[in-house]
Amino acid sequence: MWAFLATGMAVFALMVLVGITLRIEQAHWLSYDPGIFYALMTLHGAGMIVGVALCGMGGLWYVMDRERPMSAALAWCAYAAIVLGVIAVLLSVLVGRFAAGWTFLFPLPFVGATWPDWATGAFLIGIAFVMTGWTIYCLQLLGCVLSAYGGLRGALGWDLVFHHDSFVASGRREPPPQAFAALVTAIDGLFAATGGMLVGVALIVHWIDRSIALDPLWAKNLTFEFGHTFANLTIYMAIGLVYVALPRYAAREWHTSPVLAIAWWGTLAFVATAYFHHLYMDFVQPRGFQYLGQVASYLAAFPPAVVTIFGGALLVYRAPMRWTMGSMFLYAGLIGWLIGGVGALIDATVPINFSLHNTVWVPAHFHTYLLEGVTLFVLGWIFTNLEAQSGRGSSLLTRWSAGLGVFGGGALLLLGWYIAGAESVPRRYAEQPPPGPAIAAWASVGAIVLALGLAVCLVEAVRLARASKVAA
Amino acid sequence: MVRTLVACGAMLVAFVLSFMPVISNERNVPVHDHHLDHAVLMFFGVVAGLALYRQRGSAESPAWIWGAILAPLVATFLMAPSLYAAVDAWPWLHAFDHLAFVVLAMLAAYAGQRYVAGVGWAVAIMLQTMAVVAAFGYGVAPQRTAAAAESAAIGAAPAGDAARGKQLFAQNCAMCHGPEGAGAEAPRLKGEATRKNTAQLVAWIKKPAPPMPTLYPSPLNQRDVDDIAAYVEQLK
Numbered sequence: 001m002w003a004f005l006a007t008g009m010a011v012f013a014l015m016v017l018v019g020i021t022l023r024i025e026q027a028h029w030l031s032y033d034p035g036i037f038y039a040l041m042t043l044h045g046a047g048m049i050v051g052v053a054l055c056g057m058g059g060l061w062y063v064m065d066r067e068r069p070m071s072a073a074l075a076w077c078a079y080a081a082i083v084l085g086v087i088a089v090l091l092s093v094l095v096g097r098f099a100a101g102w103t104f105l106f107p108l109p110f111v112g113a114t115w116p117d118w119a120t121g122a123f124l125i126g127i128a129f130v131m132t133g134w135t136i137y138c139l140q141l142l143g144c145v146l147s148a149y150g151g152l153r154g155a156l157g158w159d160l161v162f163h164h165d166s167f168v169a170s171g172r173r174e175p176p177p178q179a180f181a182a183l184v185t186a187i188d189g190l191f192a193a194t195g196g197m198l199v200g201v202a203l204i205v206h207w208i209d210r211s212i213a214l215d216p217l218w219a220k221n222l223t224f225e226f227g228h229t230f231a232n233l234t235i236y237m238a239i240g241l242v243y244v245a246l247p248r249y250a251a252r253e254w255h256t257s258p259v260l261a262i263a264w265w266g267t268l269a270f271v272a273t274a275y276f277h278h279l280y281m282d283f284v285q286p287r288g289f290q291y292l293g294q295v296a297s298y299l300a301a302f303p304p305a306v307v308t309i310f311g312g313a314l315l316v317y318r319a320p321m322r323w324t325m326g327s328m329f330l331y332a333g334l335i336g337w338l339i340g341g342v343g344a345l346i347d348a349t350v351p352i353n354f355s356l357h358n359t360v361w362v363p364a365h366f367h368t369y370l371l372e373g374v375t376l377f378v379l380g381w382i383f384t385n386l387e388a389q390s391g392r393g394s395s396l397l398t399r400w401s402a403g404l405g406v407f408g409g410g411a412l413l414l415l416g417w418y419i420a421g422a423e424s425v426p427r428r429y430a431e432q433p434p435p436g437p438a439i440a441a442w443a444s445v446g447a448i449v450l451a452l453g454l455a456v457c458l459v460e461a462v463r464l465a466r467a468s469k470v471a472a
Numbered sequence: 473m474v475r476t477l478v479a480c481g482a483m484l485v486a487f488v489l490s491f492m493p494v495i496s497n498e499r500n501v502p503v504h505d506h507h508l509d510h511a512v513l514m515f516f517g518v519v520a521g522l523a524l525y526r527q528r529g530s531a532e533s534p535a536w537i538w539g540a541i542l543a544p545l546v547a548t549f550l551m552a553p554s555l556y557a558a559v560d561a562w563p564w565l566h567a568f569d570h571l572a573f574v575v576l577a578m579l580a581a582y583a584g585q586r587y588v589a590g591v592g593w594a595v596a597i598m599l600q601t602m603a604v605v606a607a608f609g610y611g612v613a614p615q616r617t618a619a620a621a622e623s624a625a626i627g628a629a630p631a632g633d634a635a636r637g638k639q640l641f642a643q644n645c646a647m648c649h650g651p652e653g654a655g656a657e658a659p660r661l662k663g664e665a666t667r668k669n670t671a672q673l674v675a676w677i678k679k680p681a682p683p684m685p686t687l688y689p690s691p692l693n694q695r696d697v698d699d700i701a702a703y704v705e706q707l708k
Binding site: 111147 | 534548590608
């Protein structure tokens with residue numbers, strides 16, 4: 001677990017620095033070639049997603065290994081494949097200046113490229129390695145869940161929902177809440193890998209043999225089927241950690257109820273089908289998919305809102321709560337997820353999407369649930385473990401410094417995107433039209449404050465880790 | 473008994489279908505149909521794999537996960553349309569290519585089940601989905617719907633006269649970019665078409681980054697820019 005978490009957090013930290021250089025360039029505090037900006041933007045996107053995914057993967061693997069032991073060697077294979085992929089992507093972007101964006105939408109990596117051909121290949125092969133590691137992980141997780149709870153029926157909690165009385169009378173154990181997160185991650189993860197593997201191999205083949213035609217709409221559908229689902233699953237993996245960690249602070253148990261099971265069935269279906277909202281403006285997309293995207297995007301919001309966010313709030317309500325770095329981040333992450341989710345819902349509404357989707361509103365919402373959602377869950381999980389192992393807590397000053405940096409700086413950074421998005425400032429532009437640069441200036445201050453807050457967390461984590469060693 | 477019959481029957485059908493290129497001597501199958509043919513072959517391979525597992529009732533073993541991972545990956549590479557044209561000319565090779573799909577599908581399903589019961593189904597669905605979805609865009613040119621044609625027309629740059637562009641290039645550009653774009657003070661332009669399309673070339677000439685001077689709208693007009701772009705596109 002620690003290898004995944006440490007690597008994921010290291011990649012995350014590096015990408016925070018890359019992100020700051022992007023924002024301060026938009027603020028005109030720093031000037032460099034637009035080609036470098038787009039290369040760094042590509043690196044930032046790919047690196048961040050993989051970084052937080054690694055953290056979630058490590059954490060979820062650890063909690064599910066407690067349910068039914070899994071092969072550590074296999075987890076290392078998944079880790080090695082992903083690390084190899086990250087190295088290839090780093091080479092492609094830093095040396096080759098590949099700059100087609102982390103979504104590598106066809107035909108962008110091949111047409112009008114300002115980078116050498118090998119960089120395109122290295123990036124695509126790197127993504128293929130990441131996908132291979134992800135597939136290994138998902139198959140392992142699926143195997144764990146299926147064998148731990150008696151197949152798919154048991155893992156879904158089917159009997160708990162439809163034969164509740166006989167299920168309870170039989171004395172069988174229902175899957176714990178984190179098992180639902182693992183099941184959804186495994187199944188939707190394999191679904192994402194299906195599209196990702198196909199489009200990834202197709203792009204590699206096209207890179208080798210340019211005579212092979214690819215339908216750009218087909219490629220875009222598969223790219224987002226993989227990309228959106230994979231990015232979305234980072235949060236559901238992290239939610240599995242919240243289910244385990246938050247009850248420890250509240251001294252209450254997070255029960256599996258029929259409502260929780262049904263909500264996760266909804267998540268299973270809607271996470272896999274919500275990605276169509278990325279193609280609202282592709283007028284050649286079959287209309288049925290557009291309706292499906294709208295409906296799934298809305299419905300995807302209900303299960304987490306009803307069960308996890310509301311459930312988390314109820315768990316904490318009037319509980320003898322112990323507020324530490326760990327519990328602070330876990331609980332605040334639920335709020336960040338909620339706010340980011342509302343931003344996503346607004347953008348996923350067809351008429352609004354036409355106005356917002358090409359603006360920085362989009363980075364606003366996904367940064368909200370990645371920075372103030374997934375990252376906080378991961379930080380919460382790390383501190384939960386370090387606090388338990390060291391038997392120590394953090395001082396009030398440390399908690400305030402970290403909290404002000406992460407929440408205050410984060411809020412300033414995110415508000416910059418939301419306001420600029422509402423003002424129609426376009427996204428993925430090195431040079432933004434007014435009022436983009438002015439907003440980017442104070443958002444950059446927020447980004448730097450956020451980075452300082454994260455630095456406080458790092459120092460505190462190192463201190464607690466040392467204390468853990470002494471305690472051991 | 474039923475499981476043995478299903479396994480043997482599925483394998484027999486897959487085997488016969490694999491040799492269809494030899495039996496029917498059919499050539500130049502459209503890529504779309506070819507992908508779907510593979511989907512059918514893999515379906516029977518998957519059925520055989522699952523039935524074989526049920527019939528043998530073997531114990532679970534972690535090492536089998538590699539079969540479940542590698543088989544779909546290799547099968548995806550075998551779906552490369554570049555291979556289709558090659559194997560089309562050699563019916564026997566084509567048949568063996570088909571057999572490879574059957575074996576990979578069987579291995580994926582069987583190995584997945586041997587890893588943990590239920591995983592084989594997931595891998596089988598994954599593989600089958602890939603084969604079917606490939607038919608709608610992998611090696612298949614997009615269908616030209618009215619909306620797509622309109623969208624392409626908007627993005628397309630007007631074609632220029634490369635011969636006239638050559639003269640204009642010699643007068644306005646060659647002093648920095650060298651004769652025929654071989655490179656001098658300014659960057660070499662040979663192979664520029666691999667980095668920029670026509671519209672991007674036109675946009676660049678009209679609004680270049682310093683130190684390249686802006687020559688549009690004077691002394692170069694729109695037609696001149698189009699002609700120079702057409703000439704630069706030809707430089708190899």
